Amino acid sequence: MTPDRFRECLSLLRWSQRGLAEALECDDRLVRRWATGEVPIPPGLAAWLETLGQVHAAAPPPKTYRRRSARAAGEG
Numbered sequence: 001m002t003p004d005r006f007r008e009c010l011s012l013l014r015w016s017q018r019g020l021a022e023a024l025e026c027d028d029r030l031v032r033r034w035a036t037g038e039v040p041i042p043p044g045l046a047a048w049l050e051t052l053g054q055v056h057a058a059a060p061p062p063k064t065y066r067r068r069s070a071r072a073a074g075e076g
Helices: 003-013 017-024 028-036 043-058
Strands: none
Touching: 003 028, 003 043, 017 028
């Protein structure tokens, strides 16, 4: 996994680098190093992120829960 793809997967998941570090219970500096390419991304982590990223890309959140503006709801 390239650093660009790593960051793209995090974006698809709506995770920050810090959020991933918290999920993995690892140092956020390590995640930053993965994101910059300073340290190689472990294959198991890359596969996990690819799977999650593909699932999120294929199944985006439903749009029915989006807020309506006050004007559209007849409140303004």
